[in-house]
Amino acid sequence: GDMVARPDLATFGPIPWEEGTARVLTDLYFMGEPLEVSPRRVLQKIVDEYRKLNLEPIVASELEYYLCRREAGKWVRYVDQAGMVYTSNRMTDPQDVTGLLRKTLTEMGMPVLASNHEFFPSQYEINLLHLPALEAADKAAMFKQALKETAYKLDLVPTFMAKPFNDQGGSGFHLHMSLKDLATGKNAFYDPAESNGLSKLMRHFIAGQLAHAGSTFSLMAPTVNSYKRYKLFSFAPYYIVWGLDNRSTYVRVPNERGEGTRVENRAADAAANPYLVIAGALAAGLDGIKRNLDPGEPFMGDAYQLTDPSNCKVVPLTLGEALDILEKDEYLGNMLSKSFVKAYAALKRLEYQRFLDHVTDWEFNEYVFNL
Ligand code: GLU
Ligand code: MG
Numbered sequence: 522g523d524m525v526a527r528p529d530l531a532t533f534g535p536i537p538w539e540e541g542t543a544r545v546l547t548d549l550y551f552m553g554e555p556l557e558v559s560p561r562r563v564l565q566k567i568v569d570e571y572r573k574l575n576l577e578p579i580v581a582s583e584l585e586y587y588l589c590r591r592e593a594g595k596w597v598r599y600v601d602q603a604g605m606v607y608t609s610n611r612m613t614d615p616q617d618v619t620g621l622l623r624k625t626l627t628e629m630g631m632p633v634l635a636s637n638h639e640f641f642p643s644q645y646e647i648n649l650l651h652l653p654a655l656e657a658a659d660k661a662a663m664f665k666q667a668l669k670e671t672a673y674k675l676d677l678v679p680t681f682m683a684k685p686f687n688d689q690g691g692s693g694f695h696l697h698m699s700l701k702d703l704a705t706g707k708n709a710f711y712d713p714a715e716s717n718g719l720s721k722l723m724r725h726f727i728a729g730q731l732a733h734a735g736s737t738f739s740l741m742a743p744t745v746n747s748y749k750r751y752k753l754f755s756f757a758p759y760y761i762v763w764g765l766d767n768r769s770t771y772v773r774v775p776n777e778r779g780e781g782t783r784v785e786n787r788a789a790d791a792a793a794n795p796y797l798v799i800a801g802a803l804a805a806g807l808d809g810i811k812r813n814l815d816p817g818e819p820f821m822g823d824a825y826q827l828t829d830p831s832n833c834k835v836v837p838l839t840l841g842e843a844l845d846i847l848e849k850d851e852y853l854g855n856m857l858s859k860s861f862v863k864a865y866a867a868l869k870r871l872e873y874q875r876f877l878d879h880v881t882d883w884e885f886n887e888y889v890f891n892l
Contacts (some may be wrong), residue, residue, distance in 0.1 A: 729809020
């Protein structure tokens with residue numbers, strides 16, 4: 522054996538799509554020690570850091586995806602009905618994938634807050650209930666598997682690719698985060714005495730998101746395709762700014778207050794590993810808290826139409842650039858573990874190089890007869 526996989530019995534439960542079969546997630550050990558490169562381990566360590574401060578990170582995932590079907594030997598979109606955003610009906614989902622999926626997820630003990638058709642034809646979104654960070658990551662990972670199995674049974678294929686089609690927008694993995702004060706049991710991001718009801722702690726957390734934004738991108742946007750999603754006017758972030766209920770910014774603070782006060786990081790795409798997305802965002806927030814960073818005033822207006830973008834950071838535009846920034850971030854390297862960053866960067870650099878070396882159809886069509 523290469524390593525030891527120890528079941529975490531809290532994750533034990535039935536697999537509704539395989540009769541008489543159960544599932545359990547495991548933690549990996551090598552020579553008696555936890556495996557530092559395991560994404561679940563990376564996240565556990567960051568949650569422990571918060572607990573030392575008497576805080577429990579609470580997280581919810583919004584995952585977007587497309588559904589495809591096979592037609593004349595090609596994968597095409599499941600339905601091609603424009604303008605159906607936020608609906609849920611048989612016109613946009615004739616085989617009721619969403620209904621079956623919700624039933625499966627409920628049987629697996631994974632509460633779904635909302636599900637709907639997204640903006641682009643055949644694009645959908647599921648919002649999972651907020652939970653302590655590790656449980657939220659486990660459930661986001663299991664959700665991806667449950668969707669695949671549900672769709673395969675109906676001869677459909679879901680894709681979490683960041684930008685599967687040239688003529689349609691990408692699929693995001695928006696992350697909602699708050700911190701529970703373990704002494705009071707209350708949401709520590711809410712303070713009615715502060716401006717907009719946002720506590721000082723929350724402002725520091727937001728500042729941490731902004732400070733480490735570049736370094737977390739290779740975790741949030743893990744493929745070469747991911748970087749095709751960051752376009753102006755796409756509802757994916759382009760400038761690293763924060764705003765109040767603003768979907769054009771990197772960090773959005775949704776309108777809810779009280780226990781619902783939270784930070785939404787809009788950077789990740791659906792292809793990302795939930796453990797690493799959550800670990801990266803929480804580690805960034807923790808540095809903001811530890812160093813009392815200030816995020817400045819929220820950005821007002823449409824961030825895609827910044828009149829003076831000269832002093833605003835832009836998202837990294839390639840996987841190579843994102844990896845360079847990750848490898849230079851000493852703080853994040855220590856938080857995620859040096860050995861994790863080394864292994865992750867090596868793997869992803871190889872993937873990036875394979876992409877750079879590959880002659881694409883676009884290049885061939887563009888140049889073969891014209892030069
Ligand atoms: N699909 C958009 C993205 O790639 C997000 C749309 C929304 O605001 O839900 O991030
Ligand atoms: Mg959405």
